Structures are given as structure tokens and as C-alpha cells.
Amino acid sequence: MASEIEQIRLAVSRNIGAKKKSQLGQFFTSASISKFMAEMFANNEKSICHLLDAGAGIGSLSDAFLERWVSGGLNFQCVKLDAYEIDTSLKSHLAQTLSRYNECPGFDLIIRSTDFIQVASDYLSGGLFADKIPKYTHAILNPPYKKIQSKSVHRAALREVGIETVNLYSAFVALSLSLLDDQGQLVGIIPRSFCNGLYYRPFRKFMMRHAAIKHIHLFKSRNKAFKDDDVLQENIIIRLERAGKQGTVIISTSTDDSFKDLSIQEYPFERIVFPEDKEQYIHVPTSSEINALDLSPSISNTLSDIKINVSTGPVVDFRVKEHLCKMPESSSVPLLYPIHFINNGCEWPKQDIKKPNAIKRNQDTEKWLYPNGFYCVVRRFSSKEEKRRVVAKVVDPSKFPDASALGFENHLNVFHAGKKSLPKELAFGIALFLNTTAVDDYFRTFNGHTQVNATDLKRMKYPDRATLINFGEWAIAKGELTQKMIDDKLEILFNE
Template identity: 60%
Template sequence: MLPQLEIADTVRRTVAPGITQKHKAEFGQFLTPSSVARFMASLFPASTVRTCRLLDAGAGVGALSCAFLDRWVAGGFGFDAVEATAYEIDDNLRGHLAQHLGGYQGVTPRIIAGDYIELATADDLFATKQPSGYTHAILNPPYKKINRNSAHRLALRRVGIETVNLYSAFVALAVAQAAPGGQIVAIIPRSFCNGPYYRPFRDFILKRAAVRHMHLFESRSKAFKDDEVLQENIIIRLERDSQQRGVTVSTSTDDTFTDLVTHGHPFERIVFPNDPEQFIHVPTSPEKNAIELSPAIRCTLADQGIKVSTGPVVDFRLKEHLREMPGEGTIPLLYPGHFSGAGTTWPVEDMKKPNAIERNADTEKWLYPSGFYCVVRRFSSKEEKRRIVASVVEPSAFGDAPVLGFENHLNVFHENKRGLPEALARGLAVFLNTTAVDENFRRFNGHTQVNATDLKLMKYPSREILIELGEWAMQQGARTQDQIDAKLGTLTE
């Protein structure tokens, strides 16, 4: 007889193609392939509990629960019995779910029709402040933004959970509902690891649980390839009310796990001590990279009087003032398309973006004085090798323009909204364009967006060293990536 997981996976492959994109968007749910489900079930440690109380929220057709229960049936756990609670909002999937969970002896299935957030936030555990009894939770939660004043956001807020996406809400609730020592394994987008919007979620889980294991797929598109999901995903195992110790980090190219590599790391490499944002880093090798090792890279931007801000010109809000090409009464408006490895090119004809903005009473407060700035694109494409791409704004490219407009898709390094000394701007760009910076950045950033907050919290060389780097760059002219990377290795305190 086939294991229930294989039966569930056959159903998944049959059902998934018939789910419309509109339906997926409504529920934010992508069904878990059997290979991923089996790997997630393998991450649970041995347990001494006699009765397992299993939670599967957003259970779909039951692949995750089946993977867990198949491991139990094969002798992977010593439970006498399992109480399996599975939430599923989709009427079209619950029949399959009930059939799959009902195929096990010794399992008491409880299929709950409805909205997990709505039902869980009404749970008595939040009234009594006592953890409920789930000993294990296995989750592939839905991925969908939660609107600021939606019923979900308000319900979560009432129980002390502040978050912006269904997936992080599901994980926070599962942690809250776990018994002391309870194990939670979830596959979720990696976007929670950094950025201000997920800071309350990071605070919530790190206060209540220890991170035990993280698995990273090196290919963005392979974990849910049948559904063409391109979000970078991570599998994480959390342990409720436990002391944080070392963390296991594993990687594989895709969901076959044929090239699985595993390393252990001290927690200090995962969440840096004294990091107020509690960014979660995912180092993919035991060796520290050049950024961690260099004694010359220990400064913050604030130490050096440098600030970084998102470009203040939001074009759609100032649409009536935008001009395709420069003319009388306009000043340069800069987009990422104006920058390349060769420097600043302005104006750019046929760019499909305006090159200029009128200078008037409505736009004046969004403009910066002309000068040298370092800029970093906020978005890179998934195909690009580099996440961080830095360029130098060269005022000579704009003639005698007294002020500049920086569009919202750029991050701008400045000194109190004024330009930087030329050598400092060029030194910042050299440093930010090193391979080591890009590798280090990817350890906590799992999506294509580079936020000003991310750049603000990075460590940099001192102002003096950055100026030296800039002077070196000005003498070198055109530089290869190898030359830039080699120069980083020569930095001393």
C-alpha cells in the first residue's frame, strides 16, 4: 500500500493545475510537494511525548501532516497516539484532507473548516496567557499581504501580534499555541529575515522560541516549481520556550535535496548581538567572509556623519510636474536607468521614464543640492548576479543645475541632504560594489529589494578609509571586479 503522502501528492498534482491564479491569489496558498514535505518532517527531533498533538494550519490536501505521520508509522517517533488538528479554509480541498488523515490507525484527526487567524485569535490561550498544547506544528502557510485595517490585522493586534503577511501571522500563532518545548517547522518566504515591516514578528518569535534549524534553497524557483513561485523560501524549525544555542543551517539547490550541505553556527552569527533590528542572517558556509573578518570594517554610517535615505521623489504623486526631457524651469530627475558601471548618463532618450521635473513650490522640498552622491538601486531583477549595485552621481553630468531630484527607486547616501566629498562618494561606491558586501548582504536579505534600513545597519570602513578607497578609484579609472575585491583585502585599521 502506498504511503499516505504519496497518495496526497498524487492528488496535489491532479488538483493544483485546476486551481486558477485568481483562486491562488485569494487564498495565497501553494500546495507542498512531497519531497519538501518529507524533508520538513525529517527535521523534527526525537520526542519523548506519548501523545503527539499536531497542528497543520493551512493544511491543503494534507501533504505535511501525511509526511509527519508516515515518519511516525515507519518508527521515526515513539508516540502512542497522535491528535492531528488541521485547518483548511478552502472547501475544495477539505474532502481530500479528511480522506488522507483518516487513513492512519492511532490518529485522531480534527479537520477545522475556516479561517485559522480568526479562529486561533479567539482561542482561550490568549485570554489565559497560557500556552496551549500543540507538541508539534508543521506549516506551509499562505503568502498574502494583510491590509493595515483589515479584520485579520485587528484580530492579530488584539492578541499582541503585529505583522504584515498571512505567513508570518500563521507562524506567530503556531508559536503562541505550542506547548513548552513544542516544535514548529514551517516553509515560508525569507522576507521576514530583515526590514522594518517584519521587526515586530522577529521580536515575537525570538522572545518565545529558539531557532534550531534553517534550510535555504539556492534556486529561487525550485521549491514550488509546479506553481511557478519565485519568492525565495526558507524552512525554519523553532522550539518553544527554549534557550537559544547553536543553529544548524543547511542548503540545497532544489527540492531533490541531492546536494544537501549542513553546517552548525553559533547564534551570534544568526542574530548579531546588539542589533536593534534583530535581522536574521543565514550564513551558507562555516567560514566568515571578508566583511566579518576585517578589523577595518567596524563603523556605522552614523559614526561617520553619513545618512542614507530613500529617494524622496515619488513620481506618481508629482505626475503633473514631470517632463520627458529637460527644458526651461526644470531640473534633472534621476532614476536607476541613469546609472551604469560607466557612471552617470543624463538625459536618456526613450527611457520610458521622465528625465526632468519642474522646480516650483510643490517640488522644492523634495530636491537635493547638486553635488556628489552615492546611490544604490532599491530593486534588482531576480536574474542579476548582484543584489547591491552602487553608483556615483557626478554633478558635471547636469551642467549648471543647482538641484537634483532623486526618484523613489534609489537609495541616496548624503550628509544632511547635501552632497558628499567626491572621494567619499566614490569610496562608498567601491566598497558597496565588492563581492564580499554582496555576499554578506544576502545572508539577511532574501528578496530583491534593498532598503535604506538595510544599508544603514551594515558595517563600513571608517570615513578616512572610504576616502582612501575613493582616491584609489579616481587614480585607477576603469576597474575590474577582481581589482575591487583585491583592494578590499588590503584594508587595515
């Protein structure tokens, strides 16, 4: 039956237009992932299972769960399934998928073609005419992935029940947790973006206030979980236990949804969420070794301690089109994009790019410009093919000898000193530190998307200012650096 459902999934996915997928945030779960998720549930003593599948699609996840049940893998006497799916065009596929269990003793199915967020929020807020919803013992989810507008009806409904979040996927998880009975289990495949960053902080705190993290599975390849839909977001599968006791966390990894190289380890919870971390970032270690940055007393300074700032580049090009210049003009200054930074430094201006090379300096643009000087920049986005998440470069003012100021486009993060340039050695030292393998490995444990936010860079710890200057002096003297040279330089600091 799984192969039949897989054929339906592929056919339905191909026939649904990109616009509709975008509107609903709709991506279907493969048979192999569905089976893996069903197997993540821990067996318990409950005789009755009340299963929630919110955003059921064509029923792949419910089918995998029920298949495990009827095969004797779950010890329930009966299973009552509530399957929510707002896309009415999928209802016949969903009913067909689950129809084979209709003759199973103890199976009961309700398909709800309603808006899960509205129905669940109305019930949880005590709405007078709310649909009655049971306490679920299990929830299996592949929720929609789409931003929630700040003034939308969904955002208002969620706030009524104390849920503050920015995306449908995290809203579905939060509501499902709220509907679970104590010790109820939730297994969901969701983007990893909630693990860090300011926007998901309320959701992280909500999740950890109401549930224990029991198991996280990480796909090493960013685009393999939903490869048929060209999804580049890095995804994890997570198992949560409502009101559970937080203990060790299982971390499993695989390259893709074949699970051929599945690896499983257990970690203490303090390796996942650091006890002193008020932001409650969720780290997903993929090695039993503790990252060197966590161990070294020499790397304990905030950017404030070393008198450095980091900001997102302030020039948003589509908002200042009238001030942009394809090539430098007498009244303009350089406008730097990630494309200007190549392996060996900065190439500006570039003739063969679609982006402008300069921005006019005037009263309207002055507030966005920095004085010409030394800076360290980090690209905000990395492509899926790149091995490194953090890529730092030095801005050298000698590349722009006639420029009085510089513009940094919004896809760059800029290290500066109160919107002024850095000492040359410090700029090189920051870049060297950020380009170490240890920093990249550390960053990946809590950053699960292609974006490198200024907030994440602020949150990191750094060597002290004198050490960074020493790094910079060494880098300048050496000139061309290999990755081994960079990592060996940091290793000396660890061994001091």
C-alpha cells in the same frame, strides 16, 4: 501515495486562478519539500503527538508527517491531527489525502474549515465563546503569504493577543508558537523577509522570546521552492522549539527542492543573531568562515560616525504624474531611475524607455529634489538573475551640466550629506566599498529578499571617512575597475 498527492497538487494549483491565490496568499508544498520538512522534526520521548497543520491545503505536509510516523520514524503511540483550511474547495482533497490513515491505530483527525487567525486569537485572548484548542506538541506549516492591512480584523485580533506583525505568514507562525506546549516543535516553510528590517522587528522579538531556533534550511535559488507558482520570494524552512534552550543552530542549504546538493553545518547562535544587535537580525551563514566585515576592526563606523546619510529616493512617480516629463524641458531637472545607471556609469536622458527622464521644478516638487552634485546610489531591487544583491553607482554632476537639481525615484537609495552632495572622492569611496564581494556576502546573510532597504544600509558598519576618501581617490585614478581590483583593495585594509 506521495506521487498521487503531487499530481493532485499540480492539478489544483493549475486550476486555481491567480486572483484567488493572491486573495488567500495560497501556495502549495511539493512532495519533496513536504518530506524534507517532516524529517526535520527531532524525535523525543512524547508518546502522544497533537499535530497542528494551519493552512493545510490538500494535506501534503500532514501526509508527509504521518508517513514518517507510520513508517516508524517517530515514536508516538497516537497522533491527533488538527488541520485548518479556510478554502472549502480544498476540503475534499484534504480529506482524501488523509483518509488512508483512518485505519491506523491511534490516529484521530479533525478538519477545521475556519479562519485560523480568528479562532486561535479568540481562544488565546480568553474569548467567552471561543472554540477549545488543545496544547499542540508539533506544528507543520506552509502558511499563506499576504500582507495584513493595518485596520483589518486580522490585525485587531492579533493585537488582542500581543502579536504585532504585517503578514499572514508571520501571524500563523506566532499563533502556532503560542498554541504549542513547552518543548513543542514547529517546522514551517516561510519567506526569509522576516530575518531583517523594521516591519518584522516585533515578530522577531516575539519569536525569540518564545522559542529557540534549532534548524534553518536555505534554498540558494530564489525561485525554486515554489517554482510551479512563479514565486520569487526567497524561502527558508525553520524549526523552532517552544521554550527551548538556545544552543547551536543547524544551517542546511540546497539549490532547490531536489536537495541533491544538500549541505549541513552547525553554528553558534551568536553567528545567527549577533549579541549586541538590538534589532535581532537573523543571519543565515552559508560558509563556516566568518565574514571579513565581522572581523575587521577597521570596519566599525556607523554612517553617523562618518557624517553620511542614506535615504530612499523621495520621488514616487505615480503620485506626481502631472509634474513628469518624458524628455527634459526648460523648467525641468533630471529624474533618475535605476534604468539610467549602466555598467560604466549613468546614461541620461534615455530615449527608448517608458519612464520619464525629468521632473518639473516648482513649489510642489522642490521638497523632493537634491542639489546637483556627487552622490552614491544603490538600487532597492535586484532581479532574480543577478549575482549581486548590492549594486552601487556614482552620480556624477558632469552628466547634467545644465541641471541645478536632481530627482531620485523611489527605487533608488541615495547616500548624501544632509540632503546635500558628497565630496567626489567620498562618493566614489562609498560605491567602491559597497561593491565589494565581502559586503554582498555579508548582506545576503541577513537579507533574504530582492529588496535593499535604506534601513539595512544604515545598519551596516563602514570604514572611517578618511579610508573611504582614500578608496575614492584610488578608484578615480584607476578608472575602469574589475571585481578583483575592488576586492583586492578592501583586502589591503583587512591586512593593515
